[in-house]
Amino acid sequence: MSDTRPIGVFDSGVGGLTVLQQLHALLPGERLIYLADLAHFPYGPRYQHEVRDFALRIIDHLVGLDTKLVVVACNTATAAALNAARERFDVPIVGVIAPGAQAAVEATRNGRVAVISTEGTRASQEYVHAIKEANPGVGVLGLAVPDLVDIVEAGEAAGPQAHAILAEVLTEIGGWGADTLVLGCTHYPLLRPTLQRLLHGGAVSVVDSAETTAARVGRILTVNRLGAGGEATVAPVLLVTAAPQRFAASAELLFGGSLPEPTLVPLWDAAALSGASP
Ligand code: DGL
Numbered sequence: 001m002s003d004t005r006p007i008g009v010f011d012s013g014v015g016g017l018t019v020l021q022q023l024h025a026l027l028p029g030e031r032l033i034y035l036a037d038l039a040h041f042p043y044g045p046r047y048q049h050e051v052r053d054f055a056l057r058i059i060d061h062l063v064g065l066d067t068k069l070v071v072v073a074c075n076t077a078t079a080a081a082l083n084a085a086r087e088r089f090d091v092p093i094v095g096v097i098a099p100g101a102q103a104a105v106e107a108t109r110n111g112r113v114a115v116i117s118t119e120g121t122r123a124s125q126e127y128v129h130a131i132k133e134a135n136p137g138v139g140v141l142g143l144a145v146p147d148l149v150d151i152v153e154a155g156e157a158a159g160p161q162a163h164a165i166l167a168e169v170l171t172e173i174g175g176w177g178a179d180t181l182v183l184g185c186t187h188y189p190l191l192r193p194t195l196q197r198l199l200h201g202g203a204v205s206v207v208d209s210a211e212t213t214a215a216r217v218g219r220i221l222t223v224n225r226l227g228a229g230g231e232a233t234v235a236p237v238l239l240v241t242a243a244p245q246r247f248a249a250s251a252e253l254l255f256g257g258s259l260p261e262p263t264l265v266p267l268w269d270a271a272a273l274s275g276a277s278p
Contacts, residue, residue: 044118
C-alpha cells in the first residue's frame, strides 16, 4: 500500500533547501512541502526556548497539512526542539544533527572532527553528544561561524568575505588537527565550491547532513511502510512565514530558476512579527 501524504520540511530560510534538494533527488515520487520561517530568520543567535517555540508552531502547522513525516532541516532548530517535538507529536520527526554526526564518524581517520555551525547549535553541544554517541573515542572541536549564514542567504557564498572567513576556519581546524569538517548548518553546503577551492583537494574531508538525512528519511519511510511508491516526479510546494519575494530571490540565486513560487503563510500575528527581519 502506498501513502501519498506529503513530507514536511522546514528551516529558518533558504538553507534547508539543501536538504529538500537531496530528498527530491532520492525520493522523487514524494510530495514535499518546504516552509521557511523568514519571519524569525536567523535562528542562530536566538535563545533556545524561542527557537523551540517557533519550531513547535511550524510542526503543528505541517501536521495540520496532513504530513506523514517532518524533517527539521535546520541544525539550530534540531538542537533546540527535536526532543520536545518528538514528545509532542505522533508523526515521525527527523533532525539533521544525528545524520551529520554519523557521516563525520564514518569519514574521520584520525578521530578528530571539527564542526562549524551557528552559535545556537554550538552552545547546545548537540554535535558533541551525537558524535560521541556514535563513537566516544572521537574528539570534537565546535566553532560558531554565524556570519556565514547571512552571507549565504544574500547569495554571496562564492564572494571574498566567505573566502576570508573560511580560510580562517581552515587554519584553526588545521592547527587543531581535524581531518574532518562537518558543515553543521544547512546553509553551509552552499559554501562547498569556495571550500573546495581553499582545500585544493587536501587532507580534510567535508561532510554535511543533507544527503545522510535524505537517506535516513528513505529508510524510515520503508521501515514504516510510508512510501508514496509512485514513479512520477512531484514538484515541491514552498511556504514562507514572511518576505516571499526575498525568499524567491535568494532561492533563485542559489538554486537557479528550478523552484516554484513561494506562498505566504502568516503563522504569527503582527505583534509577534515585530522582531522580523526586513
Ligand atoms: N539553517 C540554520 C541551521 O542549520 C541556520 C540559519 C539561521 O541562523 O537561522 O542552523
